[in-house]
Amino acid sequence: xxxxxxxxxxxxxxxxxxxAAGAVEYGGIGGRPAYPRPDNQRTESIFIHSIELGExxxxxxxxxxxxxxxxxxxLYAVDSVVSSGGxxxxxxxxxxxxxxxxxxxxxxxxxxxKPSTNEVVDFSITAPANADVGEHNGCIILQEKKKSAAQGxxxxxxxxxxxxxxxMVPGDIKKNLEIVEMKVLKDATKITYSPSVKNTGNVSIDAxxxxxxxxxxxxxxxxHGGGYPILRGQRSDWNFELANPYWGGWxxxxxxxxxxxxxxxxxxxxxxxxKTLAGPAVWFFVMPAPLALLVELAILVLLFxxxxxxxxxxxxxxxxxxxxxxxxxxxxxxxxxxxxxxxVDWKLIAKxxxxxxPYTIKTGQKLKLPPN
Amino acid sequence: xxxxxALRIIALSLVVVISGLSGLIHLAQANTSTTxxxxxxxxxxxxxxxxxxEVSTTTSVTFGAxxxxxxxxxxxxxxxxxxxxxIWIDNLNAANNGWTVSIGAATSSLWHNVxxxxxxxxxxxxxxxxxxxxxxxFGGQMFIDPTAATIATGSVPTTMTGVSAxxxxxxxxxxSNVTLIQAAAGSDDIGKWKAxxxxxxxxxxxxxxxxxxxxxxxxxxxAN
Numbered sequence: 001x002x003x004x005x006x007x008x009x010x011x012x013x014x015x016x017x018x019x020a021a022g023a024v025e026y027g028g029i030g031g032r033p034a035y036p037r038p039d040n041q042r043t044e045s046i047f048i049h050s051i052e053l054g055e056x057x058x059x060x061x062x063x064x065x066x067x068x069x070x071x072x073x074x075l076y077a078v079d080s081v082v083s084s085g086g087x088x089x090x091x092x093x094x095x096x097x098x099x100x101x102x103x104x105x106x107x108x109x110x111x112x113x114k115p116s117t118n119e120v121v122d123f124s125i126t127a128p129a130n131a132d133v134g135e136h137n138g139c140i141i142l143q144e145k146k147k148s149a150a151q152g153x154x155x156x157x158x159x160x161x162x163x164x165x166x167x168m169v170p171g172d173i174k175k176n177l178e179i180v181e182m183k184v185l186k187d188a189t190k191i192t193y194s195p196s197v198k199n200t201g202n203v204s205i206d207a208x209x210x211x212x213x214x215x216x217x218x219x220x221x222x223x224h225g226g227g228y229p230i231l232r233g234q235r236s237d238w239n240f241e242l243a244n245p246y247w248g249g250w251x252x253x254x255x256x257x258x259x260x261x262x263x264x265x266x267x268x269x270x271x272x273x274x275k276t277l278a279g280p281a282v283w284f285f286v287m288p289a290p291l292a293l294l295v296e297l298a299i300l301v302l303l304f305x306x307x308x309x310x311x312x313x314x315x316x317x318x319x320x321x322x323x324x325x326x327x328x329x330x331x332x333x334x335x336x337x338x339x340x341x342x343x344v345d346w347k348l349i350a351k352x353x354x355x356x357x358p359y360t361i362k363t364g365q366k367l368k369l370p371p372n
Numbered sequence: 373x374x375x376x377x378a379l380r381i382i383a384l385s386l387v388v389v390i391s392g393l394s395g396l397i398h399l400a401q402a403n404t405s406t407t408x409x410x411x412x413x414x415x416x417x418x419x420x421x422x423x424x425x426e427v428s429t430t431t432s433v434t435f436g437a438x439x440x441x442x443x444x445x446x447x448x449x450x451x452x453x454x455x456x457x458x459i460w461i462d463n464l465n466a467a468n469n470g471w472t473v474s475i476g477a478a479t480s481s482l483w484h485n486v487x488x489x490x491x492x493x494x495x496x497x498x499x500x501x502x503x504x505x506x507x508x509x510f511g512g513q514m515f516i517d518p519t520a521a522t523i524a525t526g527s528v529p530t531t532m533t534g535v536s537a538x539x540x541x542x543x544x545x546x547x548s549n550v551t552l553i554q555a556a557a558g559s560d561d562i563g564k565w566k567a568x569x570x571x572x573x574x575x576x577x578x579x580x581x582x583x584x585x586x587x588x589x590x591x592x593x594x595a596n
Contacts, residue, residue: 156587
């Protein structure tokens with residue numbers, strides 16, 4: 001048993017036990033492809049087919065009711081639409097369907113399922129003879145049949161689940177991505193990275209977006225990104241956020257986009273023929289947090305003071321080395337009397353002449369001492 | 373003799389008791405080897421509006437009352453969901469390459485009163501949402517701000533890896549869907565997330581008649 005199945009088993013058992021405690025709904029209503037292909041794991045999540053002009057494919061959707069109540073679920077097919085940022089979404093039931101939404105014929109448009117049961121609804125997909133070469137997308141929607149909440153004013157919200165249907169009409173397939181821009185927006189609390197990529201081909205591309213942010217020393221402090229589908233002919237934009245670094249500073253963000261360029265590779269598979277595009281690098285400065293700024297200023301003042309101290313000490317030594325002269329010690333002189341005589345600290349005389357405790361000196365001994 | 377007899381009775385009793393216990397133990401052992409059957413239904417990608425006890429509930433977005441204005445200065449603001457009523461998303465190994473949650477309205481939709489005698493638009497960019505500039509004859513524009521939302525994991529060990537909010541966007545006649553949340557391919561294949569507080573604001577055209585207006589929006593979740 002794979003770890004994923006174990007997690008799912010534990011999760012399901014947890015939900016099962018929790019469900020006994022009350023009228024809590026877990027899992028809800030949804031669906032998944034009824035006949036996934038073993039050669040493409042992605043077909044467990046979405047419908048993927050290559051379809052010739054005029055050809056009809058048979059498929060099925062497994063409709064699930066994982067709630068504790070009987071549910072009546074409406075099914076309908078719609079075209080895909082592009083949501084803001086270039087994301088994949090599904091057209092509304094009332095919209096005119098001119099693409100995949102019109103190619104799909106469901107054998108049932110409504111199913112009633114008892115709790116924790118499922119039913120397969122078969123459907124057919126027929127590509128019209130005049131369909132464009134390339135990828136066409138649509139959705140099969142599952143929506144619980146229920147009356148909208150009564151309301152006097154405001155917005156009523158309805159929920160639905162869509163299963164993507166990706167159909168490839170063979171021909172002159174083009175796969176190409178272009179980086180449009182990479183913006184870095186800053187506000188008082190966060191940095192927002194907004195990369196944009198355009199798909200100039202005629203099929204969707206699963207792209208991996210990577211944004212590396214490095215500090216002034218070239219160390220990577222954070223990596224953003226992920227794998228996203230970019231629909232044919234569309235521009236996709238993302239927003240990745242990073243809380244303002246506490247200590248602030250100068251940073252550089254670089255953008256990279258990778259995708260499989262093999263035109264024969266279908267969605268969900270990889271040929272290993274990966275192309276990586278490097279986007280513009282953006283330098284930006286982030287102000288440190290107020291407390292961090294105080295700490296940084298204090299450290300700077302401390303370092304500056306230390307620097308001045310060291311400079312003064314070194315300069316003093318340089319002057320001493322330049323001006324002090326070798327002088328013979330007279331009779332009855334000791335280090336204290338010499339210090340008093342030349343008006344300097346006895347420790348300085350000991351240090352310059354490398355004398356050690358008990359700092360005894362002999363008559364006639366040559367010592368470096370200040371000029372008279 | 374009496375003692376021997378008593379000892380024999382005690383010994384016999386012990387044999388009977390031990391035999392009985394042995395039988396019970398064997399019975400118990402036989403019971404522990406009973407096969408347990410557990411069916412686990414396949415999971416799906418689902419979304420619903422639930423309270424904090426995860427009980428499904430209906431929802432609407434309500435706006436505070438506004439006064440009729442001769443100028444288009446008013447923007448009604450509200451939010452979708454609250455700390456006690458949130459959108460719950462369950463991915464039970466049904467979307468292995470990420471998913472998208474978007475909100476949209478039918479292209480021909482309009483805000484309307486009960487009798488549908490008074491209307492205004494939700495996707496008209498004309499005059500910054502104040503005047504009519506599209507195919508219908510009504511002004512008005514709705515703005516959705518997903519960045520205002522709070523998105524969090526709904527269970528352990530779900531992570532927020534690859535899950536991000538969409539950008540703040542206004543509906544236009546060319547953009548009838550706004551992305552609320554996007555999950556990248558690297559997001560958890562099995563997980564539960566919850567979200568609330570999506571900003572919603574509506575520009576009300578000038579001289580809009582006094583009425584109670586309603587509108588329908590559909591939230592869609594789809595596997596990528």
